[in-house]
């Protein structure tokens with residue numbers, strides 16, 4: 001693994017190895033602390049958009065492993081504005097051992113990877129959010145003990161997060177169902193690519209009606225209706241998405257031990273109710289913590305192998 005840009009780039013074996021390593025590093029950390037596997041290594045965190053989880057979990061992950069990380073806000077680099085993406089990649093490669101970037105256009109991630117001589121980690125683009133999907137499947141493994149044959153139902157906007165979940169679900173043998181308003185569905189290209197990654201037990205289903213989709217779900221997943229960068233569409237989206245709210249009535253149609261996931265930040269009262277987010281089926285906060293454990297595995301894999 002040279003970079004971490006998309007779940008699509010990983011073999012099922014590589015994906016499982018990352019999950020196994022994440023579990024190992026989490027146990028080690030809980031048992032008193034991680035070994036300084038990344039001593040002397042540095043990570044630049046480059047952001048074009050706001051963040052809580054991605055920024056803090058990467059930074060603390062590096063600290064726990066004996067490395068050093070620093071944050072660069074959207075105003076500092078102005079990647080693609082003050083300086084070309086290629087030049088940012090060339091310059092950072094001379095200073096640090098790896099770069100994590102959160103960008104608007106996915107092309108910027110691809111360009112960073114093209115011109116960087118150090119590993120690039122995708123910390124979210126308009127296309128995908130692979131580090132999130134890794135933490136999500138770590139959370140599923142912890143709660144369900146397996147990924148094969150489980151039914152994950154994504155409800156809401158078919159966005160960056162949904163795309164990475166589709167790819168991971170296919171590679172891990174899960175059943176991925178998605179319920180969206182027709183205008184906000186996954187594109188045929190995404191579904192076709194996802195299906196190419198199917199392993200034993202994997203299956204994709206597309207719904208318009210969330211009530212139908214969630215029947216017998218093991219996992220219900222949702223995300224905001226308006227992602228970062230889409231703020232101008234918020235008023236219109238608020239009119240269309242309310243039938244896709246994850247509330248108690250919806251989750252009562254899933255399996256009783258269904259877990260509810262959300263990458264966060266949540267717009268409580270929109271895509272998810274307080275009752276569900278804070279209720280017995282919610283795994284939202286263990287999921288958020290798992291960002292750090294999953295990303296430690298990515299960092300160790302990229303910087304020590």
Ligand code: CP
Nearest residue numbers: 051052053054263264
């Ligand atoms: N889930 C996630 O990526 O959160 P942040 O936007 O806070 O990093």
Ligand code: NVA
Nearest residue numbers: 159223227228263264
């Ligand atoms: N889909 C959301 C995820 C945030 C972590 C966004 O892109 O804003």
